[in-house]
Amino acid sequence: MNDRLDETVVRACRDGDKAAYAELVKRHYRHVFALCLGVLGNVHDAEDVAQEAMLKGMLNIQKLSKGEQFEAWILQIAKNLCIDFIRRRKRVKPLASEQVMQPRQLTKENHDLEQAVRRLPQELRLPLVMYYFDKKNAKSIAEELHISHSGACQRIRTARKELHKFLTERGQDE
Amino acid sequence: MNSECKKIRDQIADLISGILSEPQVQALQQHLDECSACRDYARALKQEDELLAEFFAKIETNMTDREEHVLKAISRSGLSEQSDKLSIGRTIMKSRIIKLSAAAVIIGAVMLSIHLWDKSTPSAYAFEQTVEAMQGKRSFHIQTYFQNRRKDEFWAEYDENGKVIRYRQEEGKGRYGPYVTLWENDIRTTYHPDGIKMISRVGNTEPELEEFDPETAAKEIYEHVAAGRAIMEIQKPSPYAGLITINVTRKDRPLRQVLLVDPDTKFVTRIDNYWDADGEREFHKGIELLEYNQIIDANMFSPEFPEDTITIDQVSQEVGLAQADMSNEEAACETVRQALEAWAAADYTKAGKLFGGAPPELLLTERYSSLQPISIISIGRPVPIQNIKPVFRIKCTYEVEHDSQVKTVSPTFTVIAVDGQPGRWYVGWWIMHTDLEVDAQDSIVKGTIVPGEKVGDYTLGMSKDDVLKSLGKPNNIFYEQETYTLHNLPRKYYMCFEGGISFLIVDGSVKGIGVGEPFYKFTNGLGVGDSEQDIIQAFGDDFQLYESKWKDFLIYKDKGLTFEIHKENRTVIEINVSRSG
Numbered sequence: 001m002n003d004r005l006d007e008t009v010v011r012a013c014r015d016g017d018k019a020a021y022a023e024l025v026k027r028h029y030r031h032v033f034a035l036c037l038g039v040l041g042n043v044h045d046a047e048d049v050a051q052e053a054m055l056k057g058m059l060n061i062q063k064l065s066k067g068e069q070f071e072a073w074i075l076q077i078a079k080n081l082c083i084d085f086i087r088r089r090k091r092v093k094p095l096a097s098e099q100v101m102q103p104r105q106l107t108k109e110n111h112d113l114e115q116a117v118r119r120l121p122q123e124l125r126l127p128l129v130m131y132y133f134d135k136k137n138a139k140s141i142a143e144e145l146h147i148s149h150s151g152a153c154q155r156i157r158t159a160r161k162e163l164h165k166f167l168t169e170r171g172q173d174e
Numbered sequence: 175m176n177s178e179c180k181k182i183r184d185q186i187a188d189l190i191s192g193i194l195s196e197p198q199v200q201a202l203q204q205h206l207d208e209c210s211a212c213r214d215y216a217r218a219l220k221q222e223d224e225l226l227a228e229f230f231a232k233i234e235t236n237m238t239d240r241e242e243h244v245l246k247a248i249s250r251s252g253l254s255e256q257s258d259k260l261s262i263g264r265t266i267m268k269s270r271i272i273k274l275s276a277a278a279v280i281i282g283a284v285m286l287s288i289h290l291w292d293k294s295t296p297s298a299y300a301f302e303q304t305v306e307a308m309q310g311k312r313s314f315h316i317q318t319y320f321q322n323r324r325k326d327e328f329w330a331e332y333d334e335n336g337k338v339i340r341y342r343q344e345e346g347k348g349r350y351g352p353y354v355t356l357w358e359n360d361i362r363t364t365y366h367p368d369g370i371k372m373i374s375r376v377g378n379t380e381p382e383l384e385e386f387d388p389e390t391a392a393k394e395i396y397e398h399v400a401a402g403r404a405i406m407e408i409q410k411p412s413p414y415a416g417l418i419t420i421n422v423t424r425k426d427r428p429l430r431q432v433l434l435v436d437p438d439t440k441f442v443t444r445i446d447n448y449w450d451a452d453g454e455r456e457f458h459k460g461i462e463l464l465e466y467n468q469i470i471d472a473n474m475f476s477p478e479f480p481e482d483t484i485t486i487d488q489v490s491q492e493v494g495l496a497q498a499d500m501s502n503e504e505a506a507c508e509t510v511r512q513a514l515e516a517w518a519a520a521d522y523t524k525a526g527k528l529f530g531g532a533p534p535e536l537l538l539t540e541r542y543s544s545l546q547p548i549s550i551i552s553i554g555r556p557v558p559i560q561n562i563k564p565v566f567r568i569k570c571t572y573e574v575e576h577d578s579q580v581k582t583v584s585p586t587f588t589v590i591a592v593d594g595q596p597g598r599w600y601v602g603w604w605i606m607h608t609d610l611e612v613d614a615q616d617s618i619v620k621g622t623i624v625p626g627e628k629v630g631d632y633t634l635g636m637s638k639d640d641v642l643k644s645l646g647k648p649n650n651i652f653y654e655q656e657t658y659t660l661h662n663l664p665r666k667y668y669m670c671f672e673g674g675i676s677f678l679i680v681d682g683s684v685k686g687i688g689v690g691e692p693f694y695k696f697t698n699g700l701g702v703g704d705s706e707q708d709i710i711q712a713f714g715d716d717f718q719l720y721e722s723k724w725k726d727f728l729i730y731k732d733k734g735l736t737f738e739i740h741k742e743n744r745t746v747i748e749i750n751v752s753r754s755g
Contacts, residue, residue: 021248022245033237051247113229132227138193147596151597153193160190167222
């Protein structure tokens, strides 16, 4: 069953196969979540928006004429929802509010790293998340983000340098 | 660190990413053997690489739970149970008209599982009817609200697949009339009416309408209820005569929504969102549906503007500077440097290209020529601005000739990635704070802004009659969607006067004062037109930020101050003074 092409699964889904959409969720949720995490920089928000995207995909599956494009389509839905979310969210100073809203038990080290990742601009964070979380190489990052290979390398490089800067800045502050 | 080390550090980062070629690795190794600073740097980056891997692996451990959660949400929303009906729906999709009604059937079927509040009312109305009635939008005309004040007006047309064909947006109604944005065929044309009249044309843009689309809004609210993230109930009796009032409370966000539905058409005629800011204050955003699926006059979408308007064209020509191998910061600095050099050399064609496609006549206008550099002293450090696309602000210092005297000015430039021209950067043709402009503005300052207290001679708590005595007849009086005259004033309203000053009046006395022009300043010299950064430097970072589509609001609750910040050029467009706390 897992070998079925997306195209077949999407068709099945549209034809009323009850389990079909669940199969698409299992296949693509991870990428959708990674994209949301990369764009939003916050696990909790990424969970919400990724879920919303999967639901929206389900309600709109009839609109998708080319089933083989499901992944690109669902990622686009997720991306739009992320942008929408960024625009809509009320933030009480980005870092402070998220800390207050989501107290979590993290080691200090992890906490610093999490904040540093969150501080990165989205265009650097997204490739970084794709690299570490989605285990993608520069070539597939470049393809997915429609940028050149050297552009993708450049972004990962700058992300590393920026992160290092943030982390050492913190160290000096304390 | 010497220049070689700087280059080596890029390679160290690439080494960690595993994208360095073998000969490069060897050369790098040689350097590392000799340079202890770079060796430390490499060690730190390697350590961070391990931390990152560990960090993301931790996020990874909950993936199965997350997936389960999504699957549950999906099964709760009822599609799986109803999917037999979907296949019936598909068989009748022949013509477009049938397709639309079929869509309604599908939606109805999907949403059968929600009758949460339906039981509480004997009326025949159910929210499904609204979702169905609004399915398949072809056009709408709406008014948006923010904090109960009118904001933007939109007219939009859609094709049969629900894709936006074109829209018009009118933003604000200042002294010079509204900013007008037209969008069609991926091209966004914006008319700037104030000062020098300009149109900017930008290609490959996305329509930015989603959050204003009443069909989607109704459907999303339904989806939230379906997924158990919101509770919906009809308010009885409706506080609005002739309309159904529905209250929606989100469980997962501090948000409540009030929807008004026309019982005849079943259309949502108004949606008001109230975000709870801090348990005390609410932020309000609303849309009012003025027309739905009515034919819109084609002239509304035609880009006809006054003859003396200057066009900044990013559609039919390549603009800005190519990034090549530079980092974003380097590219931003290089773009502004080249733009200033070309401008100083009176190469208006090149400068105009770097100023995002500005024609030479723009740079030759009086306002711009007074800022033409004669020699460049410094290009500042690029300061990133949090935005959806990369934007930097760079303060530059250079000399200009002003009244036959050489003066030093330090304007701040905005450098932005060109929409639809990947890898290219341009300098915003709007120029922020300059010393020259401050000189000019100082001479017309009418008074001081004292937070929590007053603006010039106008104090919080003074009577509306005293305001009228001082300022004469107001330009307009309004509250929410209603406009008023001095003869039929309600309890609470806004009153706006010439010169960009406005008042919130409640029970006949001033509760808030708004300043939309640089005629009033704080004692530190700041006012409308200054940069967000200057405001944060002066007033601290203990503010709440609220983002709307076109503006950000910095709210200093304990100071009784709100700053409205322009989304793109990051300058203050309005200051609001109210009681602190």
